[in-house]
Amino acid sequence: MERQSKRHRDAVLADSRRKQLLEAAETCFIKYGFHNASMAHISKASGMSIGNIYGYFQNKEDIINALVQSKLEGLDTFLEELAAKAISLENFLCDLARLQILSRQDQAQESLMFDILAELDRNEVITASMRAHDKSFRTQLVAICRKFRPDWAENIAESRVDLIMLLLDGFPMRTALHPDMNMDDFVRETSCLLSALCKS
Numbered sequence: 001m002e003r004q005s006k007r008h009r010d011a012v013l014a015d016s017r018r019k020q021l022l023e024a025a026e027t028c029f030i031k032y033g034f035h036n037a038s039m040a041h042i043s044k045a046s047g048m049s050i051g052n053i054y055g056y057f058q059n060k061e062d063i064i065n066a067l068v069q070s071k072l073e074g075l076d077t078f079l080e081e082l083a084a085k086a087i088s089l090e091n092f093l094c095d096l097a098r099l100q101i102l103s104r105q106d107q108a109q110e111s112l113m114f115d116i117l118a119e120l121d122r123n124e125v126i127t128a129s130m131r132a133h134d135k136s137f138r139t140q141l142v143a144i145c146r147k148f149r150p151d152w153a154e155n156i157a158e159s160r161v162d163l164i165m166l167l168l169d170g171f172p173m174r175t176a177l178h179p180d181m182n183m184d185d186f187v188r189e190t191s192c193l194l195s196a197l198c199k200s
Contacts, residue, residue, distance in 0.1 A: 018056050021046050022070060025063045030108045034064060034115050065125050068116055072133040079140055089148035090198040093164065094191040100168050101187055110172045138165065149198070160197055167193075 024046035028037040039060060043050045057063045082099070086092035104110055119126045141161045146152055152160070167190065175181060 014056070017048070018066070021048065021053060021056055021063065022067050026067055026112065029064070029067070029115060030112050034119065061123070061125075064119070064123070065129065068126050068129055071116070072129060075133070075137065076140075079137065083140075083144045086144075086148075088198075089145060090195050092144060092148070093194040093198060097164075097168060097190045097194055098187050101171055101183065101190065104172050105175070105183065110176070113172060138162070141165070163197070164194070
């Protein structure tokens with residue numbers, strides 16, 4: 001029993017240290033970018049020696065991959081919780097768009113997301129993770145749409161989900177190029193567009 005208790009404490013401590021390192025690494029990646037952030041930067045930000053860091057991650061790429069994975073898992077949880085309390089497809093999609101748009105006004109996080117997207121051409125592990133998550137997220141959205149609108153054929157639901165994802169995924173680029181965009185107006189018009197989509 002004592003051995004099991006010790007293993008549990010060790011596992012909890014290791015998980016806490018990994019989270020601490022990922023938070024420090026995220027701060028460094030936002031400040032310096034993936035390629036300019038060094039293990040020395042992460043060591044200083046986390047308060048852990050480089051040697052200790054290698055006890056949790058093999059290298060900087062391993063840290064990047066773990067950070068990306070944690071971001072993707074957070075999105076899955078967000079979608080599940082939002083769908084569970086939705087009373088209609090229109091309600092669900094409008095809430096999804098509003099919350100996604102509001103969350104993406106964090107310039108530091110959007111800078112990190114652009115760095116992650118840039119890795120799609122360079123990092124096979126990140127590419128595989130992002131594509132697998134996109135497929136899972138898309139499948140979940142299609143299932144939610146068809147739950148509320150069983151009259152939608154699967155190909156119709158898939159096409160409309162692609163349109164919704166295109167709208168949300170393109171938002172960060174619009175705010176980067178048009179930083180003075182009126183967010184209240186944009187959220188309102190996006191909701192109108194999604195409401196019309198739900199009724200068609």
